[in-house]
Amino acid sequence: MTQPPHPHESVNGRTVLSIDAMGGDAGPSVVIAGMAQSAARNDDLHFILHGPEDELQQLVDRRKQLAGRVEIRNAAGIVRMDDKPSQVVRSGKDTSMWSTVDAVRAGDATVAVSCGNTGALMAMSMLRLRKLPGVNRPAIAVLWPSRNPAGFNIMLDVGADVKADPSDLLQYALMGVSYARNGMDIARPRLGLLNVGTEENKGRAELKEAHELIAAEAARSNYDYVGFAEGSDIPGDRVDVIVTDGFTGNIALKTGEGTASLIGDFLREAFKFSPLSRLASLLALTSLRRLKKRIDPRRVNGGVFLGLNGTVVKSHGGADATGVSAAIKLAYQLAQNGFNERLAARVASATAQIDTQDKTPGSEGEQST
Secondary structure, eight states, X not given: OOOOOOTTSOSTTOEEEEEESSOSTTOHHHHHHHHHHHHHHOTTEEEEEEEOHHHHHHHHHTOGGGTTSEEEEEOOBOOOTTSOHHHHHHHOTTBHXXXXXXXXXXXXXXXXXXXXXXXXXXXXXXXXXXXOTTOSSOEEEEEEXXXXXTSEEEEEOSSSOSOOOHHHHHHHHHHHHHHHHXXXXXXXXXXXXXXXXXXXXXXXXXXXXXXXHHHXXXXXXXXXXXXXXXXXXXXXXXXXXXXXXXXXXHHHHHHHHHHHHHXXXXXXXXHTSSHHHHHHHHHTHHHHHHHHHHHOGGGGOOEEEESBXXXXXXXXXXXXXXXXHHHHHHHHHHHHTTHHHHHHHHHHHHHHHHHHHHHSTTOTTOOOO
């Protein structure tokens, strides 16, 4: 079988992504269906697919969009959703997830995509790819439907690590800004630090310290810091990037997903209430479809692991083919923009600035980046 090109080589404009076929709740058929949807839209997209070769080959052969565009790498083991990350790291070398991340580590693919166990994927990615120099804690960034012209805001961290000290929150800010600039083409992102209120006297001591650090770095790193942000700003148009710790971010993410599902259920119930309401639903069909598309979590499926020597996109475990395709689209966009190289340069610059200031006489070790 022909080996795919190195991700930084241009061979007929090909972009190679590494896909974990076995991580999702619905099995490999849904993952491969999502790949086929993406392949139909991007002629230059190629895949390295990881999992049991015999099973995957049969599924791939049924999708004409994937003909000649998939290399299958056999991996018999599967990481289950209830597997402990520490256990997977110790004994997961034969799994599809390990193989998926290793393809990025080897330079065979630019971005890894998996629907699997989030904790295991982060632990494995940190082990195989390692953290970028200067990064203390990696973060998971997600796109959140919003009132902004782009239609989304970026929020991080949403679960990579439940703890974050002030310097971690500053690094999240810099990584989020890089994501907004290189992934969403926002030249000067607006950034807010999530808190219980916008007043400067509110919040925990570490948030107030992070507030000062992030504000001091804004001019040098070319972003607008709006100060503290509230929960209502997450889907709003006041900021482009929301920074928080993984504990708070994950709760907010799951709350948002649950609320979107609840609203959809309430709308369906309301329009089934009477013959007149059913007629109203027909009259409002176009508007309802637009609303569904706008709040559909499948459209923004894909959390990006930031702060590693390689890009990893985590798809929702319960994603259908449309959701998997959305995660692949995000991975493709990041690959096209050379995102991880730019992120590494930003982190390195900030780290160098910190080191310089720490060594400056009279600086008292103050961090402004």
